[in-house]
Amino acid sequence: MTGTEATVIIVDDDASVRRGVERLLRAAGYRVETFGSANEFLARGPVDPPCCLVLDVRMPGQGGLDLYRALTERGDLVPVVFITGHGDIPTVVRAMKAGAVDFLTKPFDDQELLDAVDQALNGKRRRE
Numbered sequence: 001m002t003g004t005e006a007t008v009i010i011v012d013d014d015a016s017v018r019r020g021v022e023r024l025l026r027a028a029g030y031r032v033e034t035f036g037s038a039n040e041f042l043a044r045g046p047v048d049p050p051c052c053l054v055l056d057v058r059m060p061g062q063g064g065l066d067l068y069r070a071l072t073e074r075g076d077l078v079p080v081v082f083i084t085g086h087g088d089i090p091t092v093v094r095a096m097k098a099g100a101v102d103f104l105t106k107p108f109d110d111q112e113l114l115d116a117v118d119q120a121l122n123g124k125r126r127r128e
Contacts, residue, residue: 010032010034068082087105
């Protein structure tokens with residue numbers, strides 16, 4: 001799937017991370033939407049495929065794992081890549097069991113994120 005056909009939705013409370021990831025993904029040809037909180041994203045309404053989410057694990061209020069759980073409970077089965085500055089093994093395990101395509105620790109390599117987004121949009125999970 002080419003970038004121009006897909007939307008990547010970024011939900012992260014850190015504005016500088018949102019801007020940096022948005023620039024990277026736009027340069028790769030993706031349509032991008034950004035949100036500063038889970039509530040802001042949820043107010044957007046349902047998502048239309050093809051798309052994927054890039055969710056920060058820890059945010060004030062509802063974090064990325066809780067947001068993803070809420071989406072799946074309402075039937076929005078959207079592929080997700082989790083990102084965090086506070087990765088630990090139990091969190092990674094919870095994210096992968098929840099269905100994450102990948103889990104990246106900030107700061108991550110640009111190509112690592114692009115590969116994870118590509119995997120998400122093409123229905124693949126990380127095999128490690």
